[in-house]
Amino acid sequence: xxxxxxxxxxxxxxxxxIAVNHLSLQIEQxxxxxxxxxxxxxxxxxxxxxxxxAQADGGDALVFGHSxxxxxxxxxxxxxxxxxxxxxxxxxxxxxxLEFVAGLWSTPAAQAERYAQDLLKKLDLWQVRGDFIETYxxxxxxxxxxxxxxxxxxxxxxxDEPLTGLDASAARLVKDMLSDYTRxxxxxxxxxxxxxxAERMAQRIGIINHGQLVAEGTLDQLRARSGExxxxxxTVFLExxxxxxxxxxxxxxxx
Amino acid sequence: MKVGTFPWLIQHELxxxxxxxxxxxxxxxxxxxxxxxxxxxxGGLAVLSVLWDALSEVREVFLNTTPPVGVxxxxxxxxxxxxxxxxxxxxxxxxxxxxxxxxxxLLVSSPVSSKVIFASRWLSVVIEVFLGFSxxxxxFSxxxxxxxxxxxLGIYPALIGxxxxxxxxxxxxxxxxxxxxxARRARTFAQVLTAVLSTLLFVAVQLTNLSQTSSQNxxxxxxxxxxxxxEGGPLGPDxxxxxxxxxxxxxPLSVLLTILFSSALAWLTIEILHRSFVQGTQQSVTAxxxxxxxxxxxxxxxGFTRILLFKEWRxxxxxxxxxxxxxxxxxxxxxxLFVVARDSGGSGIAGLTTVLPLxxxxxxxxxxxxxxxxCAAGEEASDLLKSSPVPGKNIRRLKLLAALIPPWVLLSPxxxxxxxxxxxxxxxxxxxxxxxxxxxxxxxxxxxPIPMADLFGRQRKTSQSADVxxxxxxxxxxxxxxxxxxxxxxxxxxxxxxxxxxxxxxFALGYARSRALGTSLGF
Numbered sequence: 010x011x012x013x014x015x016x017x018x019x020x021x022x023x024x025x026x027i028a029v030n031h032l033s034l035q036i037e038q039x040x041x042x043x044x045x046x047x048x049x050x051x052x053x054x055x056x057x058x059x060x061x062x063a064q065a066d067g068g069d070a071l072v073f074g075h076s077x078x079x080x081x082x083x084x085x086x087x088x089x090x091x092x093x094x095x096x097x098x099x100x101x102x103x104x105x106x107l108e109f110v111a112g113l114w115s116t117p118a119a120q121a122e123r124y125a126q127d128l129l130k131k132l133d134l135w136q137v138r139g140d141f142i143e144t145y146x147x148x149x150x151x152x153x154x155x156x157x158x159x160x161x162x163x164x165x166x167x168x169d170e171p172l173t174g175l176d177a178s179a180a181r182l183v184k185d186m187l188s189d190y191t192r193x194x195x196x197x198x199x200x201x202x203x204x205x206x207a208e209r210m211a212q213r214i215g216i217i218n219h220g221q222l223v224a225e226g227t228l229d230q231l232r233a234r235s236g237e238x239x240x241x242x243x244t245v246f247l248e249x250x251x252x253x254x255x256x257x258x259x260x261x262x263x264x
Numbered sequence: 265m266k267v268g269t270f271p272w273l274i275q276h277e278l279x280x281x282x283x284x285x286x287x288x289x290x291x292x293x294x295x296x297x298x299x300x301x302x303x304x305x306x307g308g309l310a311v312l313s314v315l316w317d318a319l320s321e322v323r324e325v326f327l328n329t330t331p332p333v334g335v336x337x338x339x340x341x342x343x344x345x346x347x348x349x350x351x352x353x354x355x356x357x358x359x360x361x362x363x364x365x366x367x368x369x370l371l372v373s374s375p376v377s378s379k380v381i382f383a384s385r386w387l388s389v390v391i392e393v394f395l396g397f398s399x400x401x402x403x404f405s406x407x408x409x410x411x412x413x414x415x416x417l418g419i420y421p422a423l424i425g426x427x428x429x430x431x432x433x434x435x436x437x438x439x440x441x442x443x444x445x446x447a448r449r450a451r452t453f454a455q456v457l458t459a460v461l462s463t464l465l466f467v468a469v470q471l472t473n474l475s476q477t478s479s480q481n482x483x484x485x486x487x488x489x490x491x492x493x494x495e496g497g498p499l500g501p502d503x504x505x506x507x508x509x510x511x512x513x514x515x516p517l518s519v520l521l522t523i524l525f526s527s528a529l530a531w532l533t534i535e536i537l538h539r540s541f542v543q544g545t546q547q548s549v550t551a552x553x554x555x556x557x558x559x560x561x562x563x564x565x566x567g568f569t570r571i572l573l574f575k576e577w578r579x580x581x582x583x584x585x586x587x588x589x590x591x592x593x594x595x596x597x598x599x600x601l602f603v604v605a606r607d608s609g610g611s612g613i614a615g616l617t618t619v620l621p622l623x624x625x626x627x628x629x630x631x632x633x634x635x636x637x638x639c640a641a642g643e644e645a646s647d648l649l650k651s652s653p654v655p656g657k658n659i660r661r662l663k664l665l666a667a668l669i670p671p672w673v674l675l676s677p678x679x680x681x682x683x684x685x686x687x688x689x690x691x692x693x694x695x696x697x698x699x700x701x702x703x704x705x706x707x708x709x710x711x712x713p714i715p716m717a718d719l720f721g722r723q724r725k726t727s728q729s730a731d732v733x734x735x736x737x738x739x740x741x742x743x744x745x746x747x748x749x750x751x752x753x754x755x756x757x758x759x760x761x762x763x764x765x766x767x768x769x770x771f772a773l774g775y776a777r778s779r780a781l782g783t784s785l786g787f
Contacts, residue, residue, distance in 0.1 A: 060651040085653040096645035099716070100582040101575065104562035111564065112571035113652035118564040125564070141582070
């Protein structure tokens with residue numbers, strides 16, 4: 010079985026700043042993968058390259074075997090990307106928005122209509138389906154954007170900080186939806202600063218810093234790697250990223 | 265300066281205003297600003313030297329007597345026109361200052377009193393209005409001093425009074441609308457009202473350009489009102505009502521009345537409105553969602569072309585501000601068309617073949633450019649489009665189509681009129697379709713992403729809308745197409761040749777520029 014996502018020595022530079030530095034990793038189908046890293050580590054840039062929103066300067070990303078640089082349309086067909094600041098149409102109503110997103114992925118109209126209604130009911134947006142999106146709160150917009158990611162039933166969903174702005178019950182609902190989705194054989198890749206979410210939900214965790222993969226594996230594997238036996242993901246994360254920061258400083262001093 | 269006081273807040277407001285202004289100046293072409301100022305200065309000097317003798321006579325009139333009746337009426341009309349414009353600017357800026365600026369929550373939740381916050385906002389709008397006019401008034405005041413008519417320096421107290429009055433009334437209206445309609449609807453209403461006001465003002469100013477028949481009609485309509493305006497009448501030249509205009513001539517009583525009236529209005533505005541301001545702000549932030557606009561079932565369409573077209577048209581149709589601004593731009597052509605109709609001297613079919621193709625090109629091109637700007641530059645979810653499997657060029661083509669279809673549908677009756685009247689219609693139709701497509705493509709190729717609210721420069725959060733080169737290129741293109749349409753209807757062969765010579769390179773230049781700069785639309 011082909012991996013859901015394979016990054017092969019991916020590179021991205023903004024001027025002198027190296028955002029992604031020969032990053033390679035592999036995520037299997039049906040996996041719930043959490044990509045963690047400090048601010049500016051290159052998480053969002055990596056995910057934007059995979060979603061086709063930024064171009065890599067080197068290397069490649071394969072989505073279900075399709076290259077995002079050579080066959081972007083095929084790669085995008087089985088993928089949904091939810092950015093941390095979802096972009097919605099203020100003057101559309103939620104069902105109209107979902108109709109548009111379904112159209113972008115050529116989802117059959119009847120199927121999309123049924124699924125859109127189910128999603129709005131599930132996400133507690135059905136009562137406000139007649140309102141324009143501009144009247145929605147931040148959390149409601151986040152839930153609608155999530156519905157947009159689900160509407161075309163992609164095989165892989167990439168979520169950048171998906172729980173921002175959600176209240177406790179909505180966050181719980183979203184977490185359940187994501188877990189169910191992976192149980193159906195689909196793949197979820199998620200970035201978050203809330204360690205507890207990654208710790209409880211992710212099957213594997215990748216930690217990147219300075220555009221490079223610092224460590225990867227299950228929570229137990231990461232604990233073993235950091236030497237923090239029995240520690241929380243937060244302590245493991247801090248230990249591993251600080252080690253890398255110290256290593257980078259030593260290299261700089263030697264240079 | 266003591267923090268949290270009125271002067272401190274004013275300093276804060278002015279600093280923000282100055283940074284906005286200097287930022288927009290930096291990003292717009294300084295060369296154009298320099299050229300504009302230099303042209304104004306040189307033009308002023310040229311006018312002064314040519315009119316020196318005539319101005320000397322004017323000086324004698326002002327030095328020795330009170331202003332003649334004719335001059336007073338000119339001043340009255342100028343004051344009313346300026347007031348309407350100031351009111352328009354003040355409403356626009358009040359909406360931004362009271363509802364759009366992101367720092368209101370911070371200020372209202374601070375220990376600074378609501379009266380001080382409101383007064384500082386009010387004064388910042390007054391200053392913006394005043395400075396907006398000052399750019400026009402300073403060269404004029406220098407001129408009157410040079411000519412030796414210091415009496416006309418009364419324009420400054422008149423302008424201060426006008427800025428205070430217009431801002432106070434504009435804020436009153438804005439907050440009153442918020443109270444009765446709610447923040448959201450008030451905003452829309454105020455936007456439409458300001459657009460209509462400015463259109464009326466423009467059309468009123470251009471009334472003299474209307475045909476002679478219209479001028480005669482206006483004379484007939486206004487005949488019953490004339491007794492009111494004769495000497496000694498309630499609205500006659502000696503009436504107290506015109507004290508704001510007489511302030512311009514430094515009439516002591518009028519200056520005193522202007523200062524007293526505008527200061528009293530300002531004081532009352534701040535005293536009465538600062539509580540409404542806090543309530544309005546809270547309403548705008550925590551506005552209860554209006555009841556569902558529509559719970560009708562939405563039936564999903566099959567086929568991306570239809571879905572995208574309907575999505576674009578929904579967004580355009582649901583934005584009254586965009587619509588009002590779009591049609592406002594079209595209304596500005598009305599006086600021009602009257603002039604063309606009058607000067608071409610044609611009536612019946614001859615008139616139709618001249619005017620209708622011209623109308624179709626001017627209105628169609630302007631409408632198409634605006635709609636292309638909304639569909640392409642105003643795209644709100646470019647990341648969504650780019651992350652979808654639909655190729656960007658397909659999306660751009662469909663957006664072009666979405667912008668072209670409404671003008672084609674709206675203006676097609678003009679060609680039906682030509683057909684019914686037996687006038688030539690095929691070539692005008694081809695020119696119309698070509699002109700609108702050309703205008704849409706120029707705009708699409710060179711579009712830069714702009715937030716919807718900035719498309720007509722309302723919130724001034726970005727200065728990207730000020731693409732002077734593109735504006736000039738588009739204007740040349742539209743007028744060349746219009747000239748082509750006009751020349752074919754009026755048999756001016758030379759104009760046809762010139763138009764064709766202009767149209768082709770303009771189109772090529774627009775394409776070459778877009779290739780050189782690349783697109784930043786994101787889809």
